[in-house]
Amino acid sequence: MMGHWLRQIRAVIRLEMKKTFFSKRGLWVYLVALAPVLLFAGHSFDEMRSRNFKKEVAAERAVSTATLEKIEPGMSPRQVEEIAGEPYSRMSFANRRHERTVYRYTDGETDYNLIFMDDELQTIGRHSRPSINEESLIFATVFQFFFLRLAIFFGCVGIFMNLFRGELIDKSLHYYLLAPIRREVLLIGKYLAGLTATVVIFTASAGLQLWAASMYMDPRATSEFLHGGSYVWSYMGVTALACVGYGSVFLAAGLMFRNPLIPAGAVLIWESANIFLPAALKKISVIFYLQSLCPVVASPGGDVSGIWALLVSSAEPTPAVLAITGLLAVTLLILAAASVRARKLEINYGTD
Amino acid sequence: MTPPPIEESLILFENVSRFYGEVLGVNRVTLSIPPGITSLVGPNGSGKTTLMNLMTGLVRPTRGSIRILGITPQEPEKLFRLLGYSTQFDSFPKGLTGYQFVYSFLRLFGWDNAHCEKLAWKSIERVNLVEAANRKVAGYSKGMRQRIKLAQSIAHDPRVLVLDEPLNGLDPLVRAETITLFRELAAEGRHVIVSSHILHEVDRISDQVILLSNGYVVAEGKIQGVRSEIREHPMQVLIRCNRPGALASKVFEQDSVVEARVHADGGGLLVKTRDADRFYRLLNHIALDGIEIESVAPADDNVNSVYEYLIGGEESTK
Numbered sequence: 001m002m003g004h005w006l007r008q009i010r011a012v013i014r015l016e017m018k019k020t021f022f023s024k025r026g027l028w029v030y031l032v033a034l035a036p037v038l039l040f041a042g043h044s045f046d047e048m049r050s051r052n053f054k055k056e057v058a059a060e061r062a063v064s065t066a067t068l069e070k071i072e073p074g075m076s077p078r079q080v081e082e083i084a085g086e087p088y089s090r091m092s093f094a095n096r097r098h099e100r101t102v103y104r105y106t107d108g109e110t111d112y113n114l115i116f117m118d119d120e121l122q123t124i125g126r127h128s129r130p131s132i133n134e135e136s137l138i139f140a141t142v143f144q145f146f147f148l149r150l151a152i153f154f155g156c157v158g159i160f161m162n163l164f165r166g167e168l169i170d171k172s173l174h175y176y177l178l179a180p181i182r183r184e185v186l187l188i189g190k191y192l193a194g195l196t197a198t199v200v201i202f203t204a205s206a207g208l209q210l211w212a213a214s215m216y217m218d219p220r221a222t223s224e225f226l227h228g229g230s231y232v233w234s235y236m237g238v239t240a241l242a243c244v245g246y247g248s249v250f251l252a253a254g255l256m257f258r259n260p261l262i263p264a265g266a267v268l269i270w271e272s273a274n275i276f277l278p279a280a281l282k283k284i285s286v287i288f289y290l291q292s293l294c295p296v297v298a299s300p301g302g303d304v305s306g307i308w309a310l311l312v313s314s315a316e317p318t319p320a321v322l323a324i325t326g327l328l329a330v331t332l333l334i335l336a337a338a339s340v341r342a343r344k345l346e347i348n349y350g351t352d
Numbered sequence: 353m354t355p356p357p358i359e360e361s362l363i364l365f366e367n368v369s370r371f372y373g374e375v376l377g378v379n380r381v382t383l384s385i386p387p388g389i390t391s392l393v394g395p396n397g398s399g400k401t402t403l404m405n406l407m408t409g410l411v412r413p414t415r416g417s418i419r420i421l422g423i424t425p426q427e428p429e430k431l432f433r434l435l436g437y438s439t440q441f442d443s444f445p446k447g448l449t450g451y452q453f454v455y456s457f458l459r460l461f462g463w464d465n466a467h468c469e470k471l472a473w474k475s476i477e478r479v480n481l482v483e484a485a486n487r488k489v490a491g492y493s494k495g496m497r498q499r500i501k502l503a504q505s506i507a508h509d510p511r512v513l514v515l516d517e518p519l520n521g522l523d524p525l526v527r528a529e530t531i532t533l534f535r536e537l538a539a540e541g542r543h544v545i546v547s548s549h550i551l552h553e554v555d556r557i558s559d560q561v562i563l564l565s566n567g568y569v570v571a572e573g574k575i576q577g578v579r580s581e582i583r584e585h586p587m588q589v590l591i592r593c594n595r596p597g598a599l600a601s602k603v604f605e606q607d608s609v610v611e612a613r614v615h616a617d618g619g620g621l622l623v624k625t626r627d628a629d630r631f632y633r634l635l636n637h638i639a640l641d642g643i644e645i646e647s648v649a650p651a652d653d654n655v656n657s658v659y660e661y662l663i664g665g666e667e668s669t670k
Contacts, residue, residue, distance in 0.1 A: 007462040008461075171443035
């Protein structure tokens with residue numbers, strides 16, 4: 001019997017695959033998945049460009065760090081030039097009352113921006129390249145608070161909700177219901193089809209994001225950034241688990257609700273409010289388990305404030321085995337509830 | 353070998369009702385449908401499609417029970433191995449060719465590729481759509497879409513075929529071919545349940561009819577049998593003979609004859625009688641009196657007349 005069900009599941013996946021991967025309706029899912037890749041690629045290109053520029057400037061007007069550290073607030077432009085020589089860039093801005101001048105020096109690694117107000121040094125800004133730890137933290141923040149909570153979340157809304165709801169709208173679901181296939185088997189087939197599509201799209205995106213983020217790094221820094229390659233598997237694994245969890249939620253929602261925006265909004269609020277919930281309720285959410293599994297905690301403590309502090313509060317750490325088991329248990333529970341609904345599903349396109 | 357129980361060769365509805373909220377779909381339907389072509393006839397909203405959807409589990413009864421050859425519609429894995437349903441929905445999964453449409457849904461049976469390919473081509477051939485099979489269904493005409501749906505519903509060689517308005521959109525030639533196909537399928541001992549609003553076609557193809565009105569079954573059975581049950585409307589008999597006037601004077605001697613009218617072409621007499629059996633016996637005597645009777649045929653035991661008598665002229669079929 002199991003072999004027969006597996007053949008039926010394969011047949012459902014084959015039928016669904018074209019729809020989930022290539023439907024015009026789902027094009028935006030690719031764009032959402034591609035957005036963070038473009039973000040990190042842009043960051044890397046900017047870093048490469050700025051590094052090359054600094055190298056050129058340093059070759060022509062090398063100023064040592066020790067020399068630059070001698071410059072103090074209150075100095076005049078002339079005094080600064082006596083210590084460090086000509087800046088590689090000089091800009092002046094004036095209004096009716098004040099004149100502001102900016103001198104820029106570099107030691108090849110760090111940019112020094114000296115801001116003069118009416119020929120008196122007011123501020124010394126140091127802009128150095130982000131460290132690998134900072135890069136890791138930036139990646140983790142984007143991954144958890146854009147990719148997991150928004151990109152994968154809405155990608156799963158788009159793909160999984162359409163598995164049943166889309167076919168009800170297209171009036172073609174009855175072909176499945178008129179086949180000799182148990183509704184539970186049909187549900188699993190559709191779920192696996194959606195899962196295949198989302199896992200392929202979003203894990204590819206996660207891998208590309210890591211590649212794009214480390215494009216400008218040298219091999220040693222890349223290895224440090226990727227933690228010897230283990231972060232690649234961790235991030236891709238968390239991505240796949242996010243698809244498993246959110247997929248089940250939105251497959252069930254597509255079966256139970258006519259308007260997908262209502263359950264999607266409710267789940268988004270529930271997932272966002274997760275940090276305020278008591279421990280028992282926290283566990284009935286997908287993000288709780290996913291955050292526990294992320295290799296870098298995107299909660300840099302006092303460095304974040306305001307609304308970000310709200311967002312980046314991490315879940316209480318849960319051991320990986322428990323987090324994976326918990327997520328799979330939540331998924332199975334949701335799929336079981338969806339199966340009950342699928343068994344009672346009626347075709348009444350007029351009112352759907 | 354012991355023959356299967358009788359209920360395993362019948363489609364049975366037992367006191368089935370279905371309500372859509374406050375709206376009645378069908379009410380207290382009790383039916384026993386034997387093999388052969390059975391037509392469901394009724395105006396829009398009379399419950400034809402609801403009855404078909406109940407039969408196939410697409411909707412569930414609010415009360416009552418249904419068994420299709422001994423299987424309930426809540427067992428799709430068993431039911432759809434022996435039942436095919438061509439619905440009225442003119443919609444298809446996107447992006448598929450006619451062949452892919454038939455083939456892909458055959459794969460849901462769990463059969464291997466070669467077997468599904470064979471069955472798909474066989475059914476496509478049966479509906480004469482081989483040449484268009486590799487074109488996208490989206491580009492098909494209405495008639496072609498009807499035929500590919502029919503091919504999909506018969507591809508697995510079902511014992512019960514349920515067809516909702518299957519002749520809609522077909523040109524006369526294809527319509528005739530399709531009716532022949534229904535007859536062939538019925539002759540093989542299958543149940544062919546058809547809904548149609550073209551009454552003269554229903555007359556031509558049906559072994560039995562189920563007349564529906566406002567969610568109720570108003571009559572069922574062989575059309576002649578149904579007609580003879582309608583006592584309040586006298587039977588009409590057309591007698592083709594050489595002396596219709598003389599025949600008229602003879603038949604008026606019978607109490608049961610309520611009306612006799614010479615046919616418009618002057619070559620026959622249209623008689624309305626309350627007792628058809630007695631009238632036929634009388635005709636045997638009349639024939640001996642020198643009136644040459646060419647033919648005697650009931651004039652109103654067709655679906656159209658029966659439908660009008662039972663449901664009334666104010667309601668037109670779909």
